[in-house]
Structure formats: C-alpha cells, structure tokens
Amino acid sequence: MSNIKIICDSLADIPTELVQKYDIEVVPLSIIFDDKEYIDGVDITKVEFYKMLRENDKLPKTSQVTYVAFKNVFEKYTSQNREILYIGGSSKASGTYQSAVMAKNDIKQGTINTFDSLSLSIGSGYIVLAAARLSKEGKNVEEILNHLERLRNNISLLFTVETLEYLQKGGRISLAKATIGNMLNIKPILCLEDGSIKPASQARGKKQVISKITELIKEQHGQDLSKKQVIIGCGDNDIDLEALKKKLNEEFNLGDCVEVNLGSCITAHTGPGVLGIACCDK
The missing domain is CATH 3.40.50.10170 (Rossmann fold)
Structure with a gap:
C-alpha cells in the first residue's frame, strides 16, 4: 500500500x-437551503438535492x-x-x-x-x-x-445547462439575456479558463449543443481518445448523458469513459439539468 x-x-x-x-x-x-445547512453528500443525497432545486424558486448557497x-x-x-x-x-x-x-x-x-x-x-x-x-x-x-x-494545463472541461434560469439567479447572466436565451432555446457552452468559468460557445437545442461540444473536444484532442481519460456527467438528466455518450461513440475512438451524476456544489449554480465532459491524457 x-x-x-x-x-x-x-x-x-x-x-x-x-x-x-x-x-x-x-x-x-456545506449547502445552505432556506437557512438549513446540509453536509454535501452526507445529510442530503444527489437525488434529494435535484428534487429540492426543481421544487424551489430560491437558489441554495454553498459554504x-x-x-x-x-x-x-x-x-x-x-x-x-x-x-x-x-x-x-x-x-x-x-x-x-x-x-x-x-x-x-x-x-x-x-x-x-x-x-x-x-x-x-x-x-x-x-x-x-x-x-x-x-x-x-x-x-x-x-x-x-x-x-x-x-x-x-491541458485538460478540457466543457459543460452546458438545460435552462439559463439558474445562471441568471446566480448573477452570471442578466435577466434579459436569460429570458431571450430561454425563448430561443439557446444553450451556452461554458469552460474553465485559468480557474474561472468562461463562455466557450453556444448552440440552439440539445442536439446541436451536444454536436458542438463534441466538435470542440475534437478540435482540442483529435478523434482518437483511446489513450485518454474521458469523464462525462449530468444532474437528473440521464437521458442527455446517454445522448452525449452515443455521440462520443459515433465521433471518436473512445477508450476509458467514466460516468457520474454531478453533486450539489456544481448543480447549485447550474441547476439539475447540467451536462459536462472532461477530457485529457491519463
């Protein structure tokens, strides 16, 4: 050992x-929801947290x-x-x-x-x-x-959201942008750049956003991912994760692919309908 x-x-x-x-x-x-504190992954499960997000107008806070x-x-x-x-x-x-x-x-x-x-x-x-x-x-x-x-220095992390509502509530985009974006079914693609969340691209609708994500991964890593580690994750939208996985299998020579339901620390800010991918050398 x-x-x-x-x-x-x-x-x-x-x-x-x-x-x-x-x-x-x-x-x-810790997660604070309506003045009640929960220890992430201990006092509240992911499924319970997704449900809480869906049923409440207020955003929780992470501590x-x-x-x-x-x-x-x-x-x-x-x-x-x-x-x-x-x-x-x-x-x-x-x-x-x-x-x-x-x-x-x-x-x-x-x-x-x-x-x-x-x-x-x-x-x-x-x-x-x-x-x-x-x-x-x-x-x-x-x-x-x-x-x-x-x-x-080389990892790619991309994610998108089901609705702009949570990004707007968290102050990342304006109410006007969120309203128009949701009306037009615009899905942002966000990335991490030097430790901070930045916009990478956008697309209209789930099918197009998954195609755009795979296109961005291809630009950075090529089509052969057989020797790279890929992690894909979602909230309570497992059907979107399956669609992403299907697209990856169609577009890439895929090796090790880990799947995970994302935790409360990220979904508190993105909402439960989040979809993401991380890719790099092992």
Whole structure:
C-alpha cells in the first residue's frame, strides 16, 4: 500500500465506487437551503438535492470547507505517518483551497502537500483520479505533482445547462439575456479558463449543443481518445448523458469513459439539468 493519502473536497465529483477503489478521502462542503445547512453528500443525497432545486424558486448557497475540518482530517493522517496530497477545487471559485493551506501551515508534524486543480466538478475529479492512479502505481509525490501540473494545463472541461434560469439567479447572466436565451432555446457552452468559468460557445437545442461540444473536444484532442481519460456527467438528466455518450461513440475512438451524476456544489449554480465532459491524457 502506498504511504500517500489522497484527499480532495466535494467540489470534485468522483463516483463513489472510485472513491472507494482508490481510498480517497473526500472532505465535504456545506449547502445552505432556506437557512438549513446540509453536509454535501452526507445529510442530503444527489437525488434529494435535484428534487429540492426543481421544487424551489430560491437558489441554495454553498459554504466552503472550514479550517477546522481540514485540520482534523490532515492530523488524522499525519498521526498515522501518512504523506498527504490534498487536491482542491479551484481557488478562484471557492475559499476551500485557502482553508486547506491555512490548516496545513498550522500543522507542524508530517508532510502535507497541497495542489490547486484550478478546476471544478469532473475537471477537478479528473486530476484527483490521475493522482490516485499514480499513487497506486508507486509514484512518489514529486512525480505525481509534476504530472498533475501537465494535466492542469491541458485538460478540457466543457459543460452546458438545460435552462439559463439558474445562471441568471446566480448573477452570471442578466435577466434579459436569460429570458431571450430561454425563448430561443439557446444553450451556452461554458469552460474553465485559468480557474474561472468562461463562455466557450453556444448552440440552439440539445442536439446541436451536444454536436458542438463534441466538435470542440475534437478540435482540442483529435478523434482518437483511446489513450485518454474521458469523464462525462449530468444532474437528473440521464437521458442527455446517454445522448452525449452515443455521440462520443459515433465521433471518436473512445477508450476509458467514466460516468457520474454531478453533486450539489456544481448543480447549485447550474441547476439539475447540467451536462459536462472532461477530457485529457491519463
């Protein structure tokens, strides 16, 4: 067994079976809905959260992982003489990474390494899984971090939404743009650039947006994805995920493709009808 302990936060959407397979410690953020606080993935399931989003007009708020929570988790593993590698969701989107760095700086025993993925959701999860695989192969922390830096510079993360309503409520677009966009069935395609969410393209209707996403992936990675890791994710719109997977199989030589239902940290901002893809070298 590797002496490295991989730790991430719940901004990374990693399927439960892979969390268990690689023994990854996931430190949860909190969700605040109507003044009630839920621990992400602990007090509320993804299905319950999607339902809550569908049935309420108010947007929930996400609350970063606290300094104390990180300190407790880090000390748990340094006391076992484990070398820690914490990989955080983008520091430009949440204060969670900074909480981890503060906790690390106050712990005098053991070795704690922190890495800012500058990504979110399946993009961050992609980087965490790469680290977990390398650790299982016996690579040391320096080798893993060098590989993660290359991934961070080359990963493609694209996602789209079912409705512009949630982006408007969250202040990312104006009410006028959301209203017109929804009337015209315009679907934005968003990406992560240097840790921040940016517009990448747009299309009209689900069929066209899936075609555009695959076109953008092809431009960046070519048609042969057999040696690349692909992660696709959705909220409660599994039918859209199946359509995306079908299109990927038609357009690419596809290798390893992981599917995941996205968690509350991303769907709180995008709505439950979100669809995304992350792609890069393994």
